Amino acid sequence: MTHGELPHNHGNKTLEVFEKLPQDKDFETVSDIFGQLGDKNRLKIFWILCHCEDCVINLSAMMEMSSPAISHHLKILKTSGLIVSRREGKEVYYKAAETEQTKMLHDAIETLMAIVCPMDN
Numbered sequence: 001m002t003h004g005e006l007p008h009n010h011g012n013k014t015l016e017v018f019e020k021l022p023q024d025k026d027f028e029t030v031s032d033i034f035g036q037l038g039d040k041n042r043l044k045i046f047w048i049l050c051h052c053e054d055c056v057i058n059l060s061a062m063m064e065m066s067s068p069a070i071s072h073h074l075k076i077l078k079t080s081g082l083i084v085s086r087r088e089g090k091e092v093y094y095k096a097a098e099t100e101q102t103k104m105l106h107d108a109i110e111t112l113m114a115i116v117c118p119m120d121n
Contacts, residue, residue: 046096049095055093059094082097
């Protein structure tokens, strides 16, 4: 199918939308990010690290998970570029990467939380 034609013309903006359709690789990138954050524990860890920097031991206590389990989630988030780490002596600290993409993703998560999980006033 060429960009100039669709099988049916329903008089709507379908062709205009189709012309603006991002490339498959862009959808794949977004899908990968959603996949990395598709686990509730990883999503929660990412949210925490958007608000503070902390170590595996403290994250483990907050999440009520073992340190190896937390480390597994951190590795996935770090490989994706969503978080960064720094070493201070024997301790490794993690936080959200300071990128525009990470900020936008955090904002999207906050917005989704406000929509589907409104706080009782």
